[in-house]
Amino acid sequence: MMDRNTIKDTGILEQYLLGELSEDQRTQVEDLLREDADLRDYLGKIEDDFEKIAFENAITPPAHIKSNVLNHITDTDEEVIIIPRPQKNQLVTYLAIAAGLAMVFMVSGLWLYTQWQDAKETLEVVQNQTNDLRDRIVSLENNLNETSKWYTAINNPNTVKLILKGNQISPTSSAITYVNHSEKTVILNPQGLTKLTDAETYQMWADVDGEMIDMGVIPSDQNMIVMKYIDNAESINITIEPKGGNDHPTVERLISNVLL
Known part of the structure; x- marks a missing residue:
């Protein structure tokens, strides 16, 4: 009740x-x-x-509607129909309809905003993936160009392939060098050299009339390396030196050499 x-x-x-x-x-x-x-x-x-x-x-409503209605009432001879003012209950009904429409528009707007946010996030993911793919393609192109360059150099008819085998100091070591006297280039593949401690490095030398001339420190993280070409070299030698290299070879730590 x-x-x-x-x-x-x-x-x-x-x-x-x-x-x-x-x-x-x-x-x-x-x-x-x-x-x-x-x-x-x-x-x-x-x-x-x-x-x-x-x-x-x-x-x-637009201003012209009122004037159009008044003109129509003035010009017509027909009986004027007086529309009664809606009662409060009718007004409330109209208000309820308007509120319902407003709710529909609000929900629709919220849904569209959510969809837009989702689309924006998806676009960002796609853009990041595209940038990552582009970087990979550039990296692959660089690697391909680098590989092509080495392949062309070592397969040049004037290039001589020499193998430097390790001696009793480093019996498991080996390296391959490609020497082109016409173009005065020396390329080294050091991947067969035994891994050293962090305080040591390999260094290459050219023997010219009994004098050892520096051809460069050998990095441990590269597959192919361009070394210095030394004119009139009689042999190529590899020694173990302190990290950073040396200005003269440590002969007692000579691990390999090959005659040219």
Whole structure:
């Protein structure tokens, strides 16, 4: 059974104005309204609030519509039909329709925004993947160009292939050098050299009339290395030196040599 407090606390009056109550509930509310003046005043305030919201969100029609309507009324001889002002219950119904449409637009806008955010994130992922793929392609092209350069150099008819085998100091070591006297180039493949400690490095020397001339320190992280070409060299030699190289060879740590 409904009473004043139940109606106020549960929002039944708002449902009554919006036409959302059953026939039985509506009858009970109307019976209470006839008996309770305070409740009728409370209902009036709710109606006024709804009406205020409706007018605050109303859209003003274009100015020419009013003048067109007035001109039509003035020029016509037909009976003027007076349209009665909608009652408050009708106004509330219109307000409910407008509120429903606003809710639809809000949900649609939220859905579109979510879709846009998802599309933006997907685009960023695709762009990152594209940049990564582009970097890989550039790296592969560089590697291919580098490999092609080495292949052309070592397969030149004027290039001589020499193998430097390790001696008793480093019996498992070996290296391959490609010497082209016409173009004055020396290329070294050091991958067969035994790994040294972090404090040591390999260094290549050219023997010219008994004098050892530096051809360069041999990096441990490269497959093919361009070394210095020394004119009139009689042999090529490899020694173990302190990290960073030496200005003269440590003869007692000579691990390999080959005659030219």
